[in-house]
Amino acid sequence: MLREWNDLNGALAAAQQAVSLAEQWRQVDTLHYSLTCLVDAYLALGDLSAARSAMERSKWIASKVSDWFLEISEIMEAEINLACGNWDQVLQWMLDSWSSTGVYVWDLVAAVNATDPALCPEGSLSVDILVAPGPDQGRTVITDQPQNTTVCLDPDTEQIKALATAILGR
Secondary structure, eight states: OTTTTTOHHHHHHHHHHHHHHHHHHTOHHHHHHHHHHHHHHHHHHTOHHHHHHHHHHHHHHHHHHOHHHHHHHHHHHHHHHHHHTOHHHHHHHHHHHOOSSOOSOHHHHHHHHHHOGGGSOEEEEOEEEOOSSSTTTTOEEEOSSOOOEEEESSOOHHHHHHHHHHHHTO
């Protein structure tokens, strides 16, 4: 919250205290989360070296705890690489993160698809966004209403990856 209010030094101090307390409590889940807050604070302050150091620590912890924690740490690493302008590493992370069950490169997929729509044929669908407060708030759902959008449900992922690599690797 402090970072969002632009109290960056306050956010840094709070994150450092959270890391210290999590270490005392020996709670790895709390320590991992506290380190993510610390990374965010360092990034906001522009201290990329300290952000990378905290991220490396969170990644090591994550590798011992869960794939989900590791995914969070890898996203933080991508954010740091973006801030550093390490485009080749960002592209590699994007391509490595791409799977049939999920993708973190929505804008890249849309851009590549715009260059060759045959890679992801569109179909019509009716969708809505759940707005009622609760655990599903913000979720996109398919409805029985008249079709209101076009979507791609069967992308040629290997060809899209190859095209993205060819375009961005120049």
